[in-house]
Amino acid sequence: MQFICEIVPSSFLTPLRRTLAHELAQLGFKQMEIAHVLGVSQPVVSSYLKSPLSTPSSLTSRSAFEELVSKLISRIKTESVSSLDLMELICQECQQFRAAGPLCDVHRKKSELNFPPDCNICFPSAELAEVFNQKLQATKALFQAAQRLVNTGEKFGQLIPEIGCQFVYITENYNTSADIAGFPGRIVKVKGMGQIVSSPEFGHGSTLAQILSFFQKRGSNKRALISLRHTPEILTAITHEKVSISTKEADRDWDQTLQSFSKEEIRESDVIADAGGVGLEPIIYLFGKTPDEIVDFLISKF
Numbered sequence: 001m002q003f004i005c006e007i008v009p010s011s012f013l014t015p016l017r018r019t020l021a022h023e024l025a026q027l028g029f030k031q032m033e034i035a036h037v038l039g040v041s042q043p044v045v046s047s048y049l050k051s052p053l054s055t056p057s058s059l060t061s062r063s064a065f066e067e068l069v070s071k072l073i074s075r076i077k078t079e080s081v082s083s084l085d086l087m088e089l090i091c092q093e094c095q096q097f098r099a100a101g102p103l104c105d106v107h108r109k110k111s112e113l114n115f116p117p118d119c120n121i122c123f124p125s126a127e128l129a130e131v132f133n134q135k136l137q138a139t140k141a142l143f144q145a146a147q148r149l150v151n152t153g154e155k156f157g158q159l160i161p162e163i164g165c166q167f168v169y170i171t172e173n174y175n176t177s178a179d180i181a182g183f184p185g186r187i188v189k190v191k192g193m194g195q196i197v198s199s200p201e202f203g204h205g206s207t208l209a210q211i212l213s214f215f216q217k218r219g220s221n222k223r224a225l226i227s228l229r230h231t232p233e234i235l236t237a238i239t240h241e242k243v244s245i246s247t248k249e250a251d252r253d254w255d256q257t258l259q260s261f262s263k264e265e266i267r268e269s270d271v272i273a274d275a276g277g278v279g280l281e282p283i284i285y286l287f288g289k290t291p292d293e294i295v296d297f298l299i300s301k302f
Helices: 004-026 031-038 042-050 063-077 083-098 102-110 126-150 206-217 232-239 254-259 263-268 291-301
Strands: 167-170 180-182 187-190 193-196 224-229 244-247 271-274 283-288
Touching: 004 031, 004 042, 004 063, 004 083, 004 102, 031 042, 031 083, 063 083, 083 102, 126 167, 126 180, 126 187, 126 193, 126 291, 167 206, 167 291, 180 206, 206 224, 206 254, 206 283, 224 232, 224 291, 232 244, 232 271, 232 283, 283 291
Parallel strands: 244 271
Antiparallel strands: 167 180, 167 224, 187 193, 224 283, 271 283
């Protein structure tokens, strides 16, 4: 039994990378530049260029494949596409190639199974597809917002707690804490500036996820939350425009602290100012409807 995912590397990704390598080399790109674009090592690029392009297959000979190569080369030449954008574009096209497309045809021919004409094994139900899309958009929005903060340099660096900054975002159709995305390892401070050490994933940022989840279940319309350094100056700048709740050593027992908030405080508050305690760093928790709303506010204030 051979899954379609098993044929994607040999039938789609490798031919695509090899073709792109040859096209970029003809445009004057150096091997290290090509390696960076394609996300492979320089020796791999060298092997691509030493071997001639493969004999057109049932997939690479399709006009859709040629159009994809042309689209990718055009994007790369304009220098307007990041490695992440390139990966997203290729993955989207791969889905199209699988949905009753060339890859589907290759899979049918290579597999010994008798697939029905309306086979949709590769794709989830409409409901699951919507959940996946929401999670994809949530992590993308969270990462881009965090990158905007990091790009402000030391301005954001001064706002990062000693334990690092956590930034979380909840999906639109929230059900459980598994629907909240955060940054594994947090956003840390290096030489006075913020640094994202890993892309956002679901199931991270436990304390902030707990707080955000509690507020959501009690009628808050805020779907994003960030942890910031707590100093009198930073708190004053933020609460000049935001409604704040103050706590006493909340980190010791968030369940108890959250239960002490009234429904009105939860609906109207934008900030939790945690006083901290012995061995516990005081933290400011700033809410927003979206990650960008939080970032826009912070950039305007600092």
